[in-house]
Amino acid sequence: MINNKILENITVLYAEDESIIQKGITETLNLFEIDVICAKDGQEGLSIFKSGEKKIDLILTDIKMPKLDGLEMIKKIREIDKDIPVIVTTAHQETTYLMQSIELNISSYVLKPIDIYKLEECLIKAIEPKVLREELIEKNKKLEIEIKKNEEKQKVMEAQSRFAAMGEMISMIAHQWRQPLASIGTASFNLKYKLLSGKFDLETKQGRDEQSEFFTNKLDEIEFYVQNLTTTIDDFRNFYKTDKILVLENIEKPIKNALKIIQKDLQTNNIEVILDFKSEKKINIYENEIIHVIINLLKNAQDKFLEKEIKNSKIEVKTEDIDNGIKIEIYDNGGGIEEKNIDFIFEPYFSTKKEKNGTGIGLYMSKIIIEKNHHGQIYVTNTKDGVTFSIILECV
Structure with missing residues (x-):
């Protein structure tokens, strides 16, 4: 059995030209905790719907009414909202009305005199898809918000992961640079010491050749260690490239x-x-x-x-x-x-x-x-x- 709680707090636009019937049905709908907005004919009903002063969840309408009948009202409303559920009440069972109702996507119809239990059942069946659809839309919105939050959280974690890795990388760079830097320091000290100590006799060709060989070797060593440092930087820089190819x-x-x-x-x-x-x-x-x-x-x-x-x-x-x-x-x-x-x-x-x-x-x-x-x-x-x-x- 479908739960009639689904009818609570919905708003129904009720178009009916016979005031006695309208009053009785309205009082009954109020017992179901349904908010009812009444119209005395199709023209007033259309005007109320177009005004948009209050969100209308369902339309309940008689067919034969002055100025604008129920089916014409529904036809014009369908131009604005093709999905709103509609129930028609009628004292007639003519095939013409039935075919027009089908074309206008009417949820159901109730014959007069109206059976309240039948009306309640029709209301529940008519409104249930709309309520479920709106609940699904609301859940999807919440899900989208959660997905967005998760995406933001994911970005934060990615950044944290990168920063953590960066700290480790800096430590590893320090390890990899320690030996080359020490070797460069040693080579430069030796160059300076040999230069200032006068260890080479620059008055002779042999002395000049020894100095040239010594300086060349030490400069080659420095160049090798500098290249080693450059390679290390390139390795780490390539690792931190953000290109995703x-x-x-x-x-x-x-x-x-x-x-x-x-x-x-x-x-x-x-x-x-x-x-x-x-x-x-x-x-x-x-x-x-x-x-x-x-x-x-x-x-x-x-x-x-x-x-x-x-x-x-x-x-x-x-x-x-x-x-x-x-x-x-x-x-x-x-x-x-x-x-x-x-x-x-x-x-x-x-x-x-x-x-x-x-x-x-x-x-x-x-x-x-x-x-x-x-x-x-x-x-x-x-x-x-x-x-x-x-x-x-x-x-x-």
Whole structure:
């Protein structure tokens, strides 16, 4: 049985030229908590509808009325609103009226004398689609607002992820630059010392040749180290490019580029990296995003090694071709993930690291990059004395 609560607080425009009938039906509709606006004929009904002073949810009208009959009124109203539900009341069962009603998309009709229970049933059936449609529109609006909020939240998380990665990158740049800068400092000191100490006898050709050779060698060393610094900057600058361009290439390239960026950090912490590249397929990827994911997984493993003080720490990176694409596996021996946490590690702001070290967005953003941006899969399993992150990317 359809709930008659759906009729509460709706507004009905009721056109009826017989005042006694109109009064009785209006009082009955009021009992259903329906707000009724009355019109004595079709012309007044049309005028009330056009005025738009109050939102009208349903029209109830007699057919035969002076000045403008019910069907003509409905016809003109349909030019304004083709969907508003309409119920006609009539003492006639003529085929002509019935056909015209069908053409005007009438919800239903009630014969006079009006059966109140029949009228209530017709009102409910007529108004229900409109109410449900409006509820759906309202829900869609709320859903659009939530989607927009989620998109804004996503942008914030992406920015947070970038800033977190940037901090790590600055640390890695410092590591990678320390040795070349120290070597440049040593070379320049040697040049200055030799120059000021008069170690070369510039009065002789041999002395001049020795000085030239020494200066050339040291300047070559400085040039080499400067080139090393420039290459490092280029690597990091390329990583932070915001261009999102799909490139067709072997997955080995972005993995090697990720390792190139982070390798000094891994070496400093005595972390062994074992590579086993077997994938030969080329796939469409956003290269910098894949680099971002690989770096994040490698940094997570490194942080785990340092936090747990793991000896003989090791990371294995494997690739292989599968039926519809390629598979990447990154294993580390830093201990497994607690079962109570393993289902939550890809959730935003969830972190198993110490509070000061974990943002809880790295794995979440990795999941977004793999599953949303590349339509792939990423999952984690406890393996041996550590964990394995598996990434599956399909060839399109």
